[in-house]
Structure formats: structure tokens, C-alpha cells
Amino acid sequence: MSAIYHNTKLVHNFNSGPSVLPREVFEEASRAIMDFNNTGLSILEIGHRSSLFQEVMDEAIATLKELMVLDSEHEVLFLHGGASTQFFQVPMNLLDDKETAAYLDCGTWGTKAIKEAKIFGQVEVVASSKDKDYTYIPKGFIIPETVKYFHYTTNNTIEGTQMRDIPDSGVPLVADMSSDILSHTMDFNRFSLIYAGAQKNIGAAGVNVVVVKKDILGKVSRRLPSMMDYRNHIENGSMLNTPPVFAVYVCMLTLRWLKKLGGIPEIEEKNNVKAKLLYDTLDSLPIFRPKVSGNDRSRMNVVFVIDEPELEKEFLSLCKENGMVGIKGHRSTGGFRASLYNALPQESVTALTELMKDFAQKHG
């Protein structure tokens, strides 16, 4: 992989999402806006019911199924509304007023999901890491076998924690995988519902992936708006209404890129190398303090601070001067965050760690 050159500038993009995508995706998308597949038409002006777009949707769905090694019970949907819509669409479809769902409270996004679920039914929070600002993943919690489903966030974009092991439970598992889907191998078939905003590892902002096992649907008593009922989207192949055509197209290109690269096992190795280099560097330089330790560390979002505010500012400026964008921490937490999504080249992490070493030496 080469670093991302656009025109004359070299940019290292550590954005947390929307975030870096493969250069060949940008190139092909740019071309398709002027002329899609030699049709003389822009991808922005083709009809979504045309065979031109049907092929795009079909390839996006088939490639995602293949990459995730999904069985035939699992359907792949490309929906509107982002993961934030799933926070309420999930309980709206799965949880009746008097039923209970179990939720893990391990970060900003999980907290929001819990709030929305309470509108539709009962929520039992099985564990929380709020006591330490969500800087760890709760362990040893018990998921009651009587709940309708168990919901958790696999990777906490803001707090920089990640839960790679799938909980051992007999209840349907539901996961928000927005920020680490497709980054490491796992048995996706163990989940009854997975959702993820596309704008990290799947494509650009403006579309949402939902993987759903059909047997959990159609069991609530409330009347669902047509657009909120997953069954309608399954039946209509993600084209119940006009889909976000271009956003689905960018997903298709990005999934095609990942498949060509060797799929999830291959990208996982690359991701491990990137994350190890950055965490090892942070651990070796006392001026930097990673906020998460051990196995709970996210390999996608590396969160760290410099305890002296003046030095924090200086390092941020230094990053900017060196073409590094998106390194500033989330507005709610401060500090720094380097997001190492699938499309971020190794060179960008090397450049960042070199800068860290120089900075530490200067202030050592």
C-alpha cells in the first residue's frame, strides 16, 4: 500500500469517520461521476430500478456476504439513517412494551442505544464501565436467558475500547459494529442482528449496513411504519424506496477492494501490525499516556493524552504541519485519537510514530 497522495499533497488521514478510503475507490468513484461504466451517464443520474444500479447493489450484498462468511439465514441490507437510526429501529422491531432486552453500557454509543430502547420496552443494563469513563470493557457479566436479546457495541470509537470476543449466551445477540466491522475475523453468524454505519470500514457516509437473521423478525405486536420494518427491506432487496445510490456504490467499490486484497484475514494482519506499532510507541514514550490498557485496547481507535496542556497543543500543531488530520480527540473527551481503519496505510502510522519519537526526544 502506498500513502495517500491527492494531487501534490501528502495527507495522513486519522479521521474517526467519515474516514480514509482506498485511493482506487476515490479514483473509480470520481470517474463514475463523469461516466459510469461507459454509459455516458453519471452514477448520480442513473435510475435505481435500472439494471445498471441493480448490479451495483447485487455485488455489494454478495461481496459483504462473502467477506463475512454469512450463512443463508442472514440477510444483508443497505439502509438509510445511520447507526443512530438503528438505536431505535432495533427495539422497535424486536422488543414489545413489556419485554426486556439486556444492554451492555460500555461507551457513548451504547448509552445512546439504551436511551432509545427504553422508549419501546424494558432495558436491563447487565454491566457498565461508566465508573471509569468507559476506559475498559466490563468483564464477568451475566446475560439473563429470559431477555429478548443482548445488545452491545463491539468497538467504542470515542473511548478507544474494543470487545473482540463474542459473549457466550443463548439469547439473540445484537451488535453495533460501526467502527470495527470487517477489521478482524469473527463468527458473524452467531449474531441475530449486526448494524454499522458505512463511514469507517465499509464506504462513505450516507448508508448503513444491517445484517439480520430472519427468524427474529415479525414477533412484536406494535404496528411498524413500512420504512422501519426490516422485513419490507428484505422483501424489496434494500430498494423499498430510492436507496442512497452513490453511497451504496462506494460501499461496493470498497468491499471489492477488500476482497481483492485477501478479505478480512489479510486486513486483520495489517491492522494488527499498525495497532501494535502505535501502542508500542505510546507505551515506550512516557510523555504520552494511552487511556486504555491491555486487551481492551481498540485496534481501530487509539486514544491517548499528553498531560501537559501546552505540550498537547504543540504536538497537535506538529501533526498538522506534517499533514496529519483527524488526530484531535472527540470533542467530549479531548486529548488525541488516531483512527486506524482498514484503508489507512501502514506509512501513515509509521509517520505518526516517528513524529512521536522526535517529539518525546525534544521534550524528554
Next chain:
Amino acid sequence: MSAIYHNTKLVHNFNSGPSVLPREVFEEASRAIMDFNNTGLSILEIGHRSSLFQEVMDEAIATLKELMVLDSEHEVLFLHGGASTQFFQVPMNLLDDKETAAYLDCGTWGTKAIKEAKIFGQVEVVASSKDKDYTYIPKGFIIPETVKYFHYTTNNTIEGTQMRDIPDSGVPLVADMSSDILSHTMDFNRFSLIYAGAQKNIGAAGVNVVVVKKDILGKVSRRLPSMMDYRNHIENGSMLNTPPVFAVYVCMLTLRWLKKLGGIPEIEEKNNVKAKLLYDTLDSLPIFRPKVSGNDRSRMNVVFVIDEPELEKEFLSLCKENGMVGIKGHRSTGGFRASLYNALPQESVTALTELMKDFAQKHG
């Protein structure tokens, strides 16, 4: 305006949506995917909380307000989910279980809106044109002053009818303007809520415009999911969650183009010329039969048939040979439909009418 040349092909795009956009929008969007505003970053990888994107969102909102001459009581939102989401989001926000809303049943989309509204409250259908397959706009209906709001579709994309006059009523007016917004001048301030999928006159598929008067919000007793409450989107400037960045950007470019052109009054003149030419041609050639007559005719979607199936096939082939796409009628109605949205050049309509005349002469 020049016809749309992409590479070497000349294409006349009569798609009903997603549909033709101005060539300069394609060019600028294509460039921005490789390098947005000389940042070295793709528009697809910039953060939505960055000033880079904030400027895009601000310009999109400001330009739409200016073009529609909206007063300060009206807020402009760019939302996920398409107009089909508005079918239920409107009653969810405005109509309590036991309250009644009045709806006009004048086409496929209005019928769908009615179905969704019934999930949330009572619906009184004040008039319907179902008796004649929605080929006309009902007249002389009465909107009870006691209803919570009156909902109608200003332009019926599928059936080719349009209602340009605003109903005279004291109740809050709600309109689905998906397929004719920005195509002709009207007093948009008379509406309490306007919604429109972007993929016809505003931009590309993947985002939805909602114009809402604040005084109608916050009056229902049900608990609203955060993403469904318009007030949250107003408060967060359409960035409650990650917006569809690229789709908003394409809207901004298209709105900028329309403003530069002279705004709605200027495009209305052009649209009138295009529609008049096509309807006059249809009326003068007995082989073609327009499905709508008089003032109810849509200036955006011109629907017509050829009564002989063999000739219908032949004309469709002829259109294809001459680079005309999207001329086939909706799968539910058959026949033909030529959509004449803002960005469709006059040349495309001229080319179509010339072809019609040749065809009529051959079979006359």
C-alpha cells in the same frame, strides 16, 4: 444550456429520479472526490464536524432558504431516509392517536403517506382521484378547520399530475414536494412542513430536505425516538448524527447552480417552455395520447401512451437508439414518461419532440 456530453456520448436523460443534474455539478463533484477545495482530502473522507463540511452544510441551507424566500420561522433540514421516511415521521411528530389529519388522495405517493399516517392517528381523506387512476387533481374539496393538518402531494411523479395552487385553508399545510420543489415560484411560507427527496431538483439520491415551521412541533404526547424528532435536528443543525456528507455536498452544488442561473423565477420560465413544447407536440400528433389534460398536467413528468403495443415497443427502441434514457413509464402504469426536471436541457426536449414528429409521420 448545452446538452449533456459525457466523454463521447450524447445522452438525453429523462429519468424520473435519480435524474439528470447540471454538468458543472458532475464536474465539481468528480474533482472533489479526488481533492476537495485543495485540501488534499477527498470529500468522502472529511470529518462532518470539520469546518470544511460545516461550510458546505451552511451554504446548502442558506441557499435553499434564499431560493425559497423562507421567513425566519421556517427551518431547513437535510435528513436521512428519503420522502418515504417522512410519510411516517410527519404524523409521528404532528398527530396524536385520537387526533385527525386531512389527506388528499391523488396518487401513488399520497396513498402511501395515508397508510403510514393511519398508524399514528385518524385520517380523513378529503378527496380522491382514484376513480380515474389518479389522472386528475380533485377540485372543490373542503378541508375541515378542525383537523391537525392537511397533507397533499404537489406533483405526482408516476401519474403526471401537478397541483400548483396552494389550497386555501386555515389549518397547517404539509406537502410532499419531492418531484416539483424549486421548479416554479410559490409562497413556501404558507406551508408548515414541506418535504422532498433530493434526487429530482435538489441533488442526488441519499438525502431528504425538510422545511418546517417551528410552531407546529412538540405538541404530541408520544415519546419520539431521538432521530425522529425534528426538534433535535433543528437544534443540531442537521448534524444530530453523521449526515450523508457527499449527498449534502451535491445538493449544495446544485443549489449554487440554480442560484447563479437566476433562481426559481428563471428556471420556471425554462421549465414552462420545455413542458409547453412537449405537450403541444403530443397534442398535435394523434398517435400519442397524453394521459392527463388541462391544468392538471405536470410540467415535471409528462405521461403518455401509444395505444398500439407494437408501436409502443418501436418508439421505445427508437428512443434508445437516439440516446434517450428513462423514457419508459413507471412499472405500475406502463406507457411512457418524460421527466423534465430543472437540469434537463431544452435540447433534450427538442430532440424528443423531433423524434416524435418523425415517428408520427412514418406511421401517420
